[in-house]
Amino acid sequence: MLSYAATDGELGGEGRVQDYILETEGLTKEFRGFVAVSDVSLRIRRGTIHGLIGPNGAGKTTCFNLLTKFLQPSRGTIRYDGREITRMKPAEVARLGxxxxxxxxxVFPHLTVLENVRVALQRQRGGxxxxxxxxxxxxxxxxxxxxLLADVGLTTYAEAAAGTLPYGRKRALEIATTLALDPTLMLLDEPTAGMTHEDVDRIVALVRRVAQGRTVLMVEHNLKVVEGLCDAITVLTRGRVLAEGPYAQVSRNPEVIAAYLGTDPGISGAAEAAHA
Amino acid sequence: MASATTAPLDVLPPTAPRSGLFGFTRAQGIALVVMLAAIVVLPFFVYPQFLMKLLCFALFACAFNLLIGYVGLLSFGHAAYFGMGSYASAYASQTWGLSPELCVLIGGGVGAGLGLVFGWIAIRRAGIYFAMITLALAQMVYFFCVQVPFTRGEDGIQGIPRHALLGMVDLGPDMRMYWFVAAVFLVGFLLIHRVIHSPFGQVLTAIRENEPRAVSLGYRVDDYKLLAFVLSAGLAGVAGGTKALTVHIATLIDVNWPMSGEVVLMTLLGGLGTLFGPVVGAGVVMAMETYLAPFGAWVTISQGIIFVACVLAFRAGIVGELAKWLRVKL
Structure with a gap:
């Protein structure tokens, strides 16, 4: 962990607090006694692509909903960009970037692709x-x-109703719409889920490109994508953080291997399995 | 980008992009011309008093449709705004002797003000709870109207004078009043169309299509719903205010819950979320009430049958089904 934190050279001792764009402490969400997320303390470094992985039901999406305020946490705090956002409404945190x-x-299915992006631009620019x-x-x-549409390769679809787009293109449109707000921290919930190989490659390239100058936190099942894209990952199991750090380091963690695959020899083997 | 050039088939949008004048599609433009022609020609063939009432209810239904058809909110208490608009306009005309355009504006203002308060309370809940809260609040207004002296209780405000438009043109004769009512209707109708095709309307569409996504883009969706609610209630007040001057009377009927049900019926029958549906729906319901009146209870029974048939077989309503059949937007 320590060597990883030290890679970013220009940060001194007092800069370390600001170094994290998003920090949670003891984040917990209970649904009628069922603990979906338990005592999660995340730290997302500014300017990185951070992966949130874990088996089904590990609480990744709940975690996402907590961070974006679509759910209220039962306990714990969330700090974003040096500011406490634990009690804010979802629209307000979106306005903070x-x-x-x-x-x-x-997407907004009956609006055209162009209108979808415009709705986002319109929010930011008023009126x-x-x-x-x-x-x-x-x-x-x-x-x-x-x-923005050109950025994600949707120029020729601009006048089509968004609902008629093929699945992969819808995901691209969604990223374009999100980018229209010029977010500081972008949270992508399984951007490659259910995609063909070509689409996955396109989205990976896209995420890498748009991550320039911002921070990305993504939930992802496809470990190959995670390995290729993420600077750091957090592994969740049964609502708890199991490990955190660079992919190469975390993927060798025996606990992670056990949690993810039972007795399988290597985590990369699971990537193939998840992909198939 | 290679795949983009090979995929022109799924580029075709299912609905033609909006174009033409002022956001009207071609089919809507034709329908508008037909409606305008009907407004001009019909008073020479049909009893103007009936047409005036029809236009008032058509505006009421259009205002209601703005909320349910374009925001997806089912208000079950729109009689409150219609009825209070009616009382306010009646009082302003009879007691203060104000000219008709001011009375109608006061009716609209009262409707909008009430809508602001009630909407603010109701919008925090969705679906059936929203409908029930609006109904409960509207019934409170009804009981308020039963109690307070200015509504004259069961008698209602009777013998409301119309006075002169802008203090110049006496609206006493029905044909003159008719043009005034037609103008109020058209202004309201076109305003609703403008609201739907405004930057605000674009956000409303986005919220209706995918509310969580709109929230995640930073839209405070309740504020947008509230503004739509206030606009709808205000226009309902205008419709009520105009109706009071038209028929010279404002009564508890305008503010009681069957009136809320009637506007739901009109809008559903004509076609939710269509521009012309509420007008057609209001026409059908009014015609039945007027021309079937000699048959007494048969009005209610046939209304009930039509309502059931509409919900079972023609869910899109008259105009909605027609638009589907012609594959156009109406």
């Missing part, structure tokens, strides 16, 4: 309560929206 995606692709104006004024966001 902590923006999430969803596991089920979340969203203007009920007396024509929506033609929204065309001023078209250029920026088209840039």
């Amino acid at each position: 902590l923006v999430r995606s969803f596991q089920i692709s979340a 969203s309560f203007d009920f007396w104006r024509s929506d033609a004024v929204l065309r001023r966001y078209d250029d920026r929206a088209r840039e």
